[in-house]
Amino acid sequence: MQDQHAPRFGQSQAYVHALTRAGAAPLLVPNLTDKTLLRTLYELLDGLLLAGGEDVDPAYYGEPRHEKCGPVSPERDKAELALTRWAMDDGKPLLAICRGIQVLNVALGGSLYQDIQAQARGAEKHDWHPGYPRNRLSHMAIVTPQTRLAHILGSSNSPRSLCIPVNSLHHQAIKDVAPGLTVAARAPDKIIEAVEAEAHPFAIGVQWHPEELADNDVQAQRIFDALVEAVRDRLRNGE
Helix, strand or coil: CCCCCCCCCCCCHHHHHHHHHCCCCCCCCCCCCCHHHHHHHHHHCCCEEECCCCECCHHHHCCCCCCCCCCECHHHHHHHHHHHHHHHHHCCCEEEECHHHHHHHHHCCCCEECCHHHHCCCCCCCECCCCCCCCCCCEEEEECCCCHHHHHCCCCCCCCCEEEEECCECCCEECCCCCCCEEEEECCCCCEEEEECCCCCCEEEECCCHHHCCCCCHHHHHHHHHHHHHHHHHHHCCC
16 A cells, blocks of 8 residues: 555555464565565565455556556565465465455466456456445355365365355456466356465465455454464474
């Protein structure tokens, strides 16, 4: 978040609250463009959470800018794409939320709908913000059976899909899924709501905002609990 009169970095407290409930000690990483400094901070992290925010510059997935594409942050794009690729290469646990799932997909070679309503035929409204509470349950997410996400949310190994109500505060979404990622959930209109990397110890992206629900939603909090547990497993294994 940047103020043109007094530039600053910041993030929603909801992420911090959800992470601390899970037992984590969050460290907010500024948008450093110096790769050496950024890597120094990255090495201090046991896990990585990519939060919501501005649109990703479509130049990173080889497309011209659509008129409905929103503001971008070049410094944030550069920093988060680097952090994401490092975490994927190193097997460091990663949770990607809203913009974060889009960063994850672009970092690995995927693309985005720059505006769902303008580019995704048949899609419903997904940008229920501003004007509505951030915890408004806007539609269902249909979770793919037997995925890591399904297990986290409390599903057994049943072949039946798990459906959960989610909030929805985005106007962009994954279009072409990056190599190495698989779809873990979709909205009823087929817009991708979650992905995960099967070859990675823990790399999950969700398009909704579980941090805004986790105060009163056990399933939403489980997503953050799972990230922290993956970190603990990695530390126990001496990685």
